[in-house]
Amino acid sequence: MKDELFGNKVFGAILGALLLLFALRQVSEMVFATHPPKVAGDKIAIQEAAGDAGVVADTPPDWGTVLPTADVGAGATVANKCKACHNLDNGGPNQTGPNLWGVIGRKPGTHPGFAYSSGMTDFGNKIGKWSFAEVYKFLAGPQADVSGTKMTFVGLKQRQDRINLIAWLRQQSSSPEPIPAPDPKAAAAAKAPAGAAAGTAPAPQPGSGVPDAAAGAKAPTAAAKGAPATSQTASPEAPTTGAAAAPNRTDSTSPGGAPK
Numbered sequence: 001m002k003d004e005l006f007g008n009k010v011f012g013a014i015l016g017a018l019l020l021l022f023a024l025r026q027v028s029e030m031v032f033a034t035h036p037p038k039v040a041g042d043k044i045a046i047q048e049a050a051g052d053a054g055v056v057a058d059t060p061p062d063w064g065t066v067l068p069t070a071d072v073g074a075g076a077t078v079a080n081k082c083k084a085c086h087n088l089d090n091g092g093p094n095q096t097g098p099n100l101w102g103v104i105g106r107k108p109g110t111h112p113g114f115a116y117s118s119g120m121t122d123f124g125n126k127i128g129k130w131s132f133a134e135v136y137k138f139l140a141g142p143q144a145d146v147s148g149t150k151m152t153f154v155g156l157k158q159r160q161d162r163i164n165l166i167a168w169l170r171q172q173s174s175s176p177e178p179i180p181a182p183d184p185k186a187a188a189a190a191k192a193p194a195g196a197a198a199g200t201a202p203a204p205q206p207g208s209g210v211p212d213a214a215a216g217a218k219a220p221t222a223a224a225k226g227a228p229a230t231s232q233t234a235s236p237e238a239p240t241t242g243a244a245a246a247p248n249r250t251d252s253t254s255p256g257g258a259p260k
């Protein structure tokens with residue numbers, strides 16, 4: 001009798017353990033299931049921004065509109081990412097990358113004493129100077145923007161991060177590049193969709209379980225160039241399968257009116 005009871009207990013314990021295992025598996029599957037959307041959410045915006053034939057377009061904002069309201073303090077924080085390779089002090093040394101004091105407004109590839117890639121020197125001859133817009137495009141995806149650059153930095157996906165950083169970077173200069181007068185049209189457009197100017201990426205879509213394969217297929221460099229307006233509108237409308245949502249969206253004519 002005792003033995004039988006003991007046997008029951010053992011059996012019960014095993015059963016319990018199995019149940020627990022099963023439950024753990026379920027839980028871990030759930031945990032895993034929440035991960036892909038996070039990635040996919042980003043990629044969706046990218047895929048869209050990439051538009052036709054992978055040509056990425058991330059229209060720079062109207063600087064006269066966005067710079068006066070940019071969060072310079074936040075830009076300083078973003079700049080910490082750059083400090084891994086760049087010194088930003090007046091007269092500071094070159095490091096992995098060139099010193100960036102006064103970089104906005106100067107010709108790319110010309111800081112004394114730094115051995116630039118020929119890609120960067122060529123780029124400098126082509127564009128002439130680091131304007132706000134050129135820095136903006138470069139920081140979205142350095143390697144995509146300047147072919148052959150040795151700046152191995154993935155880029156700043158978030159439009160607002162780049163705007164804030166540029167507002168801060170502009171001040172790291174003995175003669176800051178002047179802020180142009182705002183384009184009234186752009187200012188009006190920026191007001192329409194509240195938050196479009198903020199350009200925050202879509203939050204990960206719950207349930208947008210895009211398969212890994214699809215997400216992986218997108219070029220990572222394209223990631224950097226998410227057009228803000230579409231990113232914005234992307235999230236609320238995205239149905240369960242994020243990828244399928246793309247065609248429904250209002251693209252270039254989105255409310256943000258992609259400020260020129």
Ligand code: HEC
Nearest residue numbers: 081082085096097098108109116117120149150151152153
């Ligand atoms: C992993 C190191 C690394 C990081 C991180 C990095 N850079 Fe660079 N950066 C470089 C290198 C190297 C170059 C020189 C590129 C070349 O010669 O092709 C460069 C060049 C540049 C240039 C061109 C400078 C000139 O004189 O023409 C700018 C502008 C720039 N970086 C901005 C930034 C900003 C802003 C950040 C932070 C968001 C950043 N970089 C982060 C390594 C880095």
